[in-house]
Amino acid sequence: MGPVPNVTRADVAQAARNPLAFIAERWTPTQRTVQRAAFISLAMTVVIVVTGGAVRLTGSGLGCPTWPKCTQDSLTATSEMGFHGVVEFGNRMLTYVLCAAVGWAIIAARSQKPMRRSLTRLGWAQFWLVMGNAVLGGIVVLVGLNPYTVAAHFLLSSALIAVAAVMWQRSREGDAEPRPLVGKAVAQLVWFLVAASGLLIAVGTVVTGAGPHAGDSSDVPRMNLDPIGLDWEGVTKLHAVLAWIVVTLAFALWFVLKAVDAPRGPLARTRDLFLILLAQGAIGYVQYFTDLPEILVGLHMFGSCLVWIAVLRVLLSLRERPHPATELPAQADDSQLSAV
Numbered sequence: 001m002g003p004v005p006n007v008t009r010a011d012v013a014q015a016a017r018n019p020l021a022f023i024a025e026r027w028t029p030t031q032r033t034v035q036r037a038a039f040i041s042l043a044m045t046v047v048i049v050v051t052g053g054a055v056r057l058t059g060s061g062l063g064c065p066t067w068p069k070c071t072q073d074s075l076t077a078t079s080e081m082g083f084h085g086v087v088e089f090g091n092r093m094l095t096y097v098l099c100a101a102v103g104w105a106i107i108a109a110r111s112q113k114p115m116r117r118s119l120t121r122l123g124w125a126q127f128w129l130v131m132g133n134a135v136l137g138g139i140v141v142l143v144g145l146n147p148y149t150v151a152a153h154f155l156l157s158s159a160l161i162a163v164a165a166v167m168w169q170r171s172r173e174g175d176a177e178p179r180p181l182v183g184k185a186v187a188q189l190v191w192f193l194v195a196a197s198g199l200l201i202a203v204g205t206v207v208t209g210a211g212p213h214a215g216d217s218s219d220v221p222r223m224n225l226d227p228i229g230l231d232w233e234g235v236t237k238l239h240a241v242l243a244w245i246v247v248t249l250a251f252a253l254w255f256v257l258k259a260v261d262a263p264r265g266p267l268a269r270t271r272d273l274f275l276i277l278l279a280q281g282a283i284g285y286v287q288y289f290t291d292l293p294e295i296l297v298g299l300h301m302f303g304s305c306l307v308w309i310a311v312l313r314v315l316l317s318l319r320e321r322p323h324p325a326t327e328l329p330a331q332a333d334d335s336q337l338s339a340v
Helices: 009-017 019-026 031-057 079-111 117-142 147-171 184-210 232-259 264-289 294-316 325-334
Strands: none
Touching (some): 031 079, 031 117, 079 147, 117 147, 184 294, 264 294
16 A cells, blocks of 8 residues: 555645645646546536436426425425425436536636636536526426426527537537638538527427427426427428528538538548438437337437537537647547537
């Protein structure tokens, strides 16, 4: 066994005052460690979205009828609450796992040498989004699964996915000024794609909010679409039209990138997006014509996360941020890390 480190009273005081700085002074993670921490944070964000969908699709949204406790008298689910209580309380517990993943990403980014403030800020942005969404999730329960609050809950999760995806990408880059890899016209087309994808996700929350899966076995109110002159089938068709617009934009982008002989990165990311969109569209049509079976709706929610990540990866692939020359030797061990 090695010698026990001598921890002084000053060390304890410093750790209490600024634990992140205390850790950073004593640990320097590798580039690969920072990348993995950022990826795990992104993956856990997707997991919490999918499990939240499982809570809804199993009718367990009010399995814990109050918040922050599970019942008025118990912090945890009780045996009398049965399956729904276990599902809802389990999803709440996963929030702590997500917080741990985000915390690990923050610590890894803060401890990197030299410290990258932009990366650390992205980690903290995730933390505050998680906290905000946890509070919003509590409000969703307290208002009896009001569909508008449920939609806001999902949209805030999409914002969290966006920040996590950006952090993951930035952990694999340097801090040099971004250098564009495509022309302005192509970049504008991609921004249209991002905007259309965001609108597609937003309308998808309306489809869910007006649809049959209310999230609980009791009578939960659904979104009223009468003021906009649509019913559930009408807004579903609007969602499908937007999906085809996104697919068309992705295909057009792929064609343009090939025509201008774009670098491999943007081409590969656009190809990935196009394939994910086709799979997501197939699931969407099957679930529509089979009366929305819960398993397919859950897969569609997972697919929406993948679509959003793929769209953001296309956007981020349009430029590169090389590592400064002084960093190159330190990155040599990570040269084999493949883009996922």
